Amino acid sequence: MLLQLNNIFKWVQQGGQRVFLLKDINLEVEEGEFISVMGPSGSGKSTLLNVIGMLDTFDEGEYNFLDEPVHQLKEKHRSNLYKQYIGFVFQAYHLIDELTVYENLEMPLLYKKISGSERKAMVADMLDRFNIVGKKDLFPTQLSGGQQQLVGVARALITKPKLILADEPTGNLNSKQGEDIMELFKQLNDEGVTIIQVTHSEKNAEYGKRIINLLDGRMV
Amino acid sequence: MIIMIKNHLKIAWRSLKANRLLSLINIFGLSIGLTIAIVLFLFITYERSYDKMYASAESIYRVLVNTDESYDNQVLTTAPAALSPALKSDVPDIEYAARMLKHGFGETAFIKVDEDNFLEKELYWCDPELFEIFDIQFVKGNPADAIRRPNTVVLSESTAEKYFGAADPMGKTITVDNDQQLEVTGIYEDFPANSTMHCNAIASFSSTFAAKNPSWGNSSFETYIKLKENVSQETTEIQLQSVLDKNVDAEGQWFTFSLQPLKKIHLYSADFVNSYSSRIGDIEEIKNLSFLALLILLIACVNYMNLMTAKSEKRSKDVGINKTLGASSKNLTFRFYAETGLITFISLAIGIVLSMVAIPFFNKVTGQNLNSSLLFSAELLIPLAVFWIFTTLVAGSYPAFYLSRFSPKAALASSLKTGGKVINIRKGLVVLQFAASVILIVAVVVIYQQLQFIQNQKLGYDPENTVAISTMGISGNEKKDALVQELKSLVNVSEVAMAQGFPGISVSGRMVFKNENDEGGMQIRTNRADAEVLDLLQLNLLAGKTLPKVKQEGDTLVNVVLNKKAIDYLGYSPEEAIGKKALIGGFGNNAYIAGVVDDFNFESLHRPIGGYAFHNAKTESKSFALVRFNNASLPDMMQRLETVFTNVVPDSAFEYVFLDKNLEQLYAQERKTALIGVIFCGLAILVACLGLFGLAAFTAERRKKEIGVRKVLGATVLGITQMLSKDFVKLVLLALVIAFPIAFWLMNDWLQDFAYRIEIGWEVFILAGIAALAIALLTVSFQAVKAALANPVKSLRTE
Known part of the structure; x- marks a missing residue:
């Protein structure tokens, strides 16, 4: 088992009342799964993804990740955990504008203090695999949206995470570009990477092996 | 680690290039702050280096004379001539003691070498022990006995060259004031530029009248001592008191002694009277400048954060x-x-370049002589590194700690909510910057007004078109009389009078008493002068008449013309005073009032008018020929005056000063303060505007969406500009509220130094307020208009 959420609640106080963002979420994710999270705006999809990605906290419940009790861990432990096992893909790509494609890919490896020669090999490998060797010296603004997201996915994968969290990865792309990214995800999943994606699109959701529907913070 | 730093720098460099305007403003502001810091640092380092070159600097002291109330508690740097011999015999802790007398109590000496005339302002008469105390290097002659004999003199290398050219001066003779002949017995290396003491010629003290009759009454001799090892200043000061008690009875003790360490002489003597050296710094000035420099550097750092x-x-x-x-x-x-x-590194590099430009300018304003080659000396490496690290730490602190604490979730959220607290800090910083600028504006305006006021103040006499020609080099009254006659006969010369001094320079100080039982008395300045002096200065005669034109030989009767202040003290009306006896110390109880003149400002306007008397006692010599001329061409007038002078007195040099020019000198310090104030004020405002610009840019960006929505809903460009500017106007108004009381208090305090001063009017504050608002609005509206003109489609599309 990769991760397990038990009775997760998250709320904010508004005018003396609790407004629930997540309500009694129970979820088990095995390694190798491909899950699509669906639901209308404000249903709590992104919040759920942030909780799983340990970028956000919750108020009640238990969260175990690879048998580590996340709800009991200190901030530092938590961030070490997600640094090691989770890669993020964003709707707006979130590449660093001042760095070239090559340097963007290298960034997570620098934070992991991986040696120079190894870094070179890993980045070259990734460029090769995503067919973007020719673009390695370009800056993000010189790329199309689809190409940027390709780099975003490559960057998320470079540290060899067990889990990819993707928040509407095709939201800013046209349908052809979006299809390419989805195909890529499918291929990655076939290679054994666990993927959880948030999406609005029925068609993209179909790529997942399992679909979770959220409404007002509750799984339906 | 290294690769990390490399990576950080790479990102920094690329974002620097990407945001050119922002980077330029940042670097510009920091460069200005750092330039000021660097120049000031060089200045302070130089000021602190004074007198450190003397081998026994640690054990050298100057004797100070602390006077009592009758002399306004002034501290004199000069001691009685009798002190030094007494110290040698009575205080074993003192290894050496030496007296110095600046020639003629501070007058220019007229030096004659063969047929050539020279003016010498730095001739001193000194005890030979001076060379034991200060290790002055001799090029020729023996310091131990060079000025032991009377009528000997040693010259600095450059002075020797000036007097004698390439010839060997040893054994040759120079004549001082056409009177005293001195034999050259040594040549010493010029004093370094950072030595407070700087003598061009040092003659033997034994040649002076004071050596023959050393008195305890005339405190006019700078006295230096060298203490033996392990002797403290405090115990020596106690011994000085007992020397005083032994020699002067309690009645005559109008002063006490204290010691001033050599290393403090340069910076801590600004308030003392009689200093021989013109190389006197002021620790207060250094503190003020450092404070201002730090302030501007901090404002620049705040900008960077903003x-x-x-x-x-x-x-x-x-x-x-x-x-x-x-x-x-x-x-x-x-x-x-x-x-x-x-x-900051780039700014520092630019700052160093700017310093090279700023140093000559700084020298001109402050009268210093800093050398820009100091910028590349090895000693400056560490201070520059410290500046770099300090600026980096201060300026970087806020971005580094505030931004790095963002949680990734909040940072990636689609709309950014910046905490209200943070905005308030930023606003607070801008308010402080502007308050500081407004204080500087008010200060500059008040200083300017006060200087104008002084210039237009009715002096009570007319200093214009009047020149004072020095006659100190003339021996014999016949020649002086001949000179006066010749001068009077010149065309366009309306009046000539010989006098001891003139308004604007110090004359003799005496005491005037109401009667024999008057314990206190009043200080009165006395000036020996010719009868014509009243007309020459165009003084207003209230009663009686001027001094008699001629005085019989052997006549011991003294005639005086007093000012109104003096007869007020004596309790007479001007008319009553005529013919009455005036009890003035030193006139042998034989002085009678001939006339009364209205009060006039004979000193700087820092001090209220005191008692003043013109007299014809033979106690002082008349050192100046005062000449008043009609509107004539000035160069031509001076040419003719010089021709007459050299005809009558071929063996003396022609030295003169204009009375009005001399008067301006009295306010040189204020002028300097005003100029430095204007410069710092301008820079502070400039840098503060950069900060406001930053805040305006920030606000415009933060409200981009709001502005877009408002425009879609029909807001006009003008309306949006007003909306954005309004907030800043509030900030500036708040800054004004903070700044005005502080500025008022500071400048009122500054004005207290003047006996004649302006009231700070409300229009100063209106002016400063309008200036600050106008500058702020100009800065802000640039951003506001830009934001208002932006296409709303663009700003709304990002959602």
Whole structure:
């Protein structure tokens, strides 16, 4: 088992009342799964993804990740955990504008203090695999949206995470570009990477092996 | 680690290039702050280096004379001539003691070498022990006995060259004031530029009248001592008191002694009277300048923070991405410091270049002689590194700690909510910057008004078209009389009078008493002068008449013309005073009042008018020929005066000063303060505007969406500009409220130094307020208009 959420609640106080963002979420994710999270705006999809990605906290419940009790861990432990096992893909790509494609890919490896020669090999490998060797010296603004997201996915994968969290990865792309990214995800999943994606699109959701529907913070 | 730094610097450099305007403003502001800091640092280092070159600097002291109330508690740097011999015999802790007398109590000496005439302002008469105390290097002659004999003199190398050219001066003779002949017995290396003491010629003290009759009454001799090892200043000061008690009875003790260490002489003597050296610094000035420099550097650092966080939307996104990629807060703190470090490094480099430009200007304003080659000396490396690190730490602190704390979730959220507290800090900083600028504006205006006021103040006499020609080099009254006659006969010369001094320079100090039982008395300045002096200065005669034109030989009767202040003290009306006896110390109880003149400002306007008397006692010599001329061409007039002078007195040099020019000198310090004030004020406002610009840019960015929505709903460009500017007007108004009381208090305090001063009017504050508002509005509206003109489709599309 990769991760397990038990009775997760998250709320904010508004005018003396609790407004629930997540309500009694129970979820088990095995390694190798491909899950699509669906639901209308404000249903709590992104919040759920942030909780799983340990970028956000919750108020009640238990969260175990690879048998580590996340709800009991200190901030530092938590961030070490997600640094090691989770890669993020964003709707707006979130590449660093001042760095070239090559340097963007290298960034997570620098934070992991991986040696120079190894870094070179890993980045070259990734460029090769995503067919973007020719673009390695370009800056993000010189790329199309689809190409940027390709780099975003490559960057998320470079540290060899067990889990990819993707928040509407095709939201800013046209349908052809979006299809390419989805195909890529499918291929990655076939290679054994666990993927959880948030999406609005029925068609993209179909790529997942399992679909979770959220409404007002509750799984339906 | 290295690769990390490299990476940080790479990102910093690229974002520097990407945001050119922002980077330029940042670097510009910091460069100005650092330039000022560098120049000031050089200045302070130089000031502190004074007198450190003497081998026994630690054990050398100057004797100070602390006077009592009858002399206004002034501290004199000059001691009685009798002190030094008494110290040698009575205080074994003192290894050496030496007296100095500046020639003629501070007058220019007329030196004659063969047929050539020279003016010498730095001739001193000294005890030979001076060379035991100060290790002055001799090129020729023996310091131990060079000026032991009377009528000997040693010259500095450059002075020797001036007097004798290439010839060997040893054994040759120079004549002082056409009177005393001195044999040259040594040549010493010129005093270094950072030695407070700087003599061009040192003659033997044994040649002076004071050596023959050393008195305790005339305190006019700078006295230096060298203490033996392990002797403290305090115990020596106690011994000085007992020497005083032994020699002067309690009645005559109008002063006490204290010691001033050599290393403090340069910076801590500004308030003392009689200093021989013109190389006197002022620790207060250094403190004020340092404070201002630090203030501007801090304002520049605050700007940097403002401008760096202005782009916080982009920044927070960066932080969020990096955190999800595995960066820790520490990584990011370090990254922002690296970025700041890069920018401050560039600013420092520019600052060094700007300093080279600023140093000659600084020298001109302050009268210093700093050398810009100091910028590249090895000693400056460490201070420059300290500046760099200090600026980086201060300026980088806020971005580094504030931005790196963003949580990745908040940073990546689609709309950014920046905390209200943070905005308030930023606003607070801008308010402080502007308050500081407004205080400077008020200060500059008040200083300017006061200087104008002084210039237009009715002096009570007319200093214009009047020149004072020095006659100190003339021996014999016949020649002086001949000169006066010749001068009087010149065309366009309306009046000539010989006098001891003139308004604007110090004359003799005496005491005047109401009667024999008057214990206190009043200080009165006395000036020996010719009868024509009243007409020459165009003084207003209230009663009686001027001094008699001729005085019989052997006539011991003294005639005086008093000012109104003096007869007020004596309790007479002007008419009553005529013919009455005036009890003035030193006139042998034989002085009678001939006339009374209205009060006039004979000193600087820092001091209220005191008692003043013109007299014809033979106690002082008349050192100046005062000449008043009608509107004639000035160069021509001076040419003719010089021709007459050299005809009558071929063996003396022609030295003169204009009375009005001399008067301006009295306010040189204020002029300097005003000029430095204007410069710092301008820079502070400039840098503060950069900060406001940053805040305006930040606000415009933060409210981009709001502005877009408002425009879609029909707001006009003007309306939006007004909306954005309104907030800043509030900030500036708040700054004014803070600044006005502080400025009023500071400048009122400054004005207390003047006996004649302006009232600070409300129009000063109106002016400063309008100036600050106008500057702020100009700065802000640039951003506001830009934001208002932006196409709303663009700003709304991002959602």
